Amino acid sequence: MKPVKVGICGLGTVGGGTFNVLQRNATEIARRAGRGIEVAQIATRHPNPACNLGMTPVTDDVFELVNNPEIDIIVELIGGYTLAKDVVLKAIENGKHVVTANKALIAVHGNEIFSAASAKGVMVAFEASVAGGIPIIKALREGLAANQIDWVAGIINGTGNFILTEMRDKGRTFEDVLAEAQALGYAEADPTFDVEGIDAAHKLTILASIAFGIPLQFDKAYTEGITKLTTADVNYAEALGYRIKHLGVARRTENGVELRVHPTLIPSDRLIANVNGVMNAVMVQGDAVGPTLYYGAGAGSEPTASAVVADVIDVVRTLTTDPTNRVPHLAFQADALSDLPVLPVDEVNTAYYLRLHAQDRPGVLAKVASILSERGINIESIMQKDVEEQDGLVPMILLTHRVREQDMNDAIAALEALDDIAGPLMRIRVEQLD
Ligand SMILES: NC(=O)c1ccc[n+]([C@@H]2O[C@H](COP(=O)([O-])OP(=O)(O)OC[C@H]3O[C@@H](n4cnc5c(N)ncnc54)[C@H](O)[C@@H]3O)[C@@H](O)[C@H]2O)c1
Numbered sequence: 142m143k144p145v146k147v148g149i150c151g152l153g154t155v156g157g158g159t160f161n162v163l164q165r166n167a168t169e170i171a172r173r174a175g176r177g178i179e180v181a182q183i184a185t186r187h188p189n190p191a192c193n194l195g196m197t198p199v200t201d202d203v204f205e206l207v208n209n210p211e212i213d214i215i216v217e218l219i220g221g222y223t224l225a226k227d228v229v230l231k232a233i234e235n236g237k238h239v240v241t242a243n244k245a246l247i248a249v250h251g252n253e254i255f256s257a258a259s260a261k262g263v264m265v266a267f268e269a270s271v272a273g274g275i276p277i278i279k280a281l282r283e284g285l286a287a288n289q290i291d292w293v294a295g296i297i298n299g300t301g302n303f304i305l306t307e308m309r310d311k312g313r314t315f316e317d318v319l320a321e322a323q324a325l326g327y328a329e330a331d332p333t334f335d336v337e338g339i340d341a342a343h344k345l346t347i348l349a350s351i352a353f354g355i356p357l358q359f360d361k362a363y364t365e366g367i368t369k370l371t372t373a374d375v376n377y378a379e380a381l382g383y384r385i386k387h388l389g390v391a392r393r394t395e396n397g398v399e400l401r402v403h404p405t406l407i408p409s410d411r412l413i414a415n416v417n418g419v420m421n422a423v424m425v426q427g428d429a430v431g432p433t434l435y436y437g438a439g440a441g442s443e444p445t446a447s448a449v450v451a452d453v454i455d456v457v458r459t460l461t462t463d464p465t466n467r468v469p470h471l472a473f474q475a476d477a478l479s480d481l482p483v484l485p486v487d488e489v490n491t492a493y494y495l496r497l498h499a500q501d502r503p504g505v506l507a508k509v510a511s512i513l514s515e516r517g518i519n520i521e522s523i524m525q526k527d528v529e530e531q532d533g534l535v536p537m538i539l540l541t542h543r544v545r546e547q548d549m550n551d552a553i554a555a556l557e558a559l560d561d562i563a564g565p566l567m568r569i570r571v572e573q574l575d
């Protein structure tokens with residue numbers, strides 16, 4: 142049988158890895174796919190010194206590939222929402238299947254893209270878009286298809302986890318570690334996407350859709366980054382038996398879906414609390430299977446290429462199947478998506494870590510406790526440090542039971558208004574993940 146022809150748009154970190162894996166493992170890949178897979182053309186603006194392209198034709202015009210009648214599958218590895226969207230929609234219009242690693246594109250324009258693809262009977266595969274090389278889309282869409290998924294929680298940004306790990310373990314500065322993550326090819330073109338949680342929110346949006354069968358709703362995700370975390374919080378969390386991780390949480394409740402990305406205290410003895418460096422991990426709780434955990438490299442050239450190439454193989458294996466018999470893009474049939482709403486963050490329930498700077502005088506603790514109890518917030522534990530900061534202030538750290546976000550906002554405003562408390566207090570959500 143003739144080989145399937147692939148066009149790779151973008152030959153950067155992931156595109157280069159994809160080309161190299163397709164070449165190196167060509168024989169094994171053909172044995173798995175049932176046909177050879179040939180890179181017919183590449184579009185890139187920059188050469189990639191890690192790739193020996195041989196005779197493979199190269200252009201700087203992505204639309205040459207999209208309009209090339211020889212090409213069956215377009216692999217979009219350019220990134221961004223604009224050109225990538227045009228490329229993907231044009232490829233679909235031209236009847237080509239698409240594989241992409243672009244979570245921003247899928248989270249923001251996925252509903253439109255999937256609907257165009259379904260109308261045309263082509264596939265859009267996006268395993269590399271979430272948690273890099275971990276086959277989490279496959280696990281959720283296929284392996285766990287029997288379950289009602291209760292929640293998904295994951296460390297889904299490699300750059301952010303790398304930064305938090307290096308800061309904690311080696312005392313390195315935020316800026317220093319971010320620069321290394323960029324040099325290693327982990328970070329997004331705009332690294333604020335990584336450190337402000339936008340990239341994780343893109344990925345969580347995708348996970349929530351395929352877990353709960355709801356349309357992609359990135360605009361409703363609550364997003365908080367890691368830039369305000371301090372070494373003091375990392376140390377206090379450790380003293381209380383927790384690690385701080387940047388977590389994406391999607392939880393089904395009676396009223397709707399929680400969709401939130403924020404720094405989170407996780408008990409230190411949980412496996413996911415010990416996921417370090419660029420590694421990602423996603424926990425999925427299904428009603429039948431119980432808790433499951435998926436772990437692996439969340440970013441980087443060949444780990445991400447592993448997912449891209451697996452998608453290409455999946456597409457090749459099902460090229461001749463009736464489109465209605467393929468795995469639906471969002472795991473549920475397109476006409477069976479639910480309108481379960483995404484909850485505003487005010488309605489989310491979590492436990493809290495609070496760090497206050499309090500005057501070291503009698504009665505302060507009683508005032509703090511009373512503000513919390515008036516709002517029905519139970520204190521789990523209090524740690525008062527005997528270290529004087531400036532102007533007689535000492536740090537006071539509290540852990541609360543679960544509370545509605547709106548009630549916590551109210552309590553924090555009242556606490557910050559106390560004369561005995563200085564400056565804004567630090568709040569970090571706590572998840573037990575059990
Ligand atoms: N780097 C990772 O670890 C990783 C992991 C998972 C997903 N992703 C996603 O994969 C995609 C690619 O990321 P990357 O890290 O490989 O990016 P990159 O910047 O290393 O590579 C981008 C490539 O696109 C090419 N390109 C950009 N604009 C172009 C244009 N107008 N015409 C032709 N070529 C153009 C560049 O020349 C380059 O070859 C992004 O969507 C990213 O979010 C990256």
Ligand SMILES: N[C@@H](CCO)C(=O)O
Nearest residue numbers: 298299300327329440
């Ligand atoms: N910038 C992303 C790439 C993988 O999606 C990360 O660091 O996780």
Ligand code: NA
Nearest residue numbers: 268271273275
């Ligand atoms: Na993946």
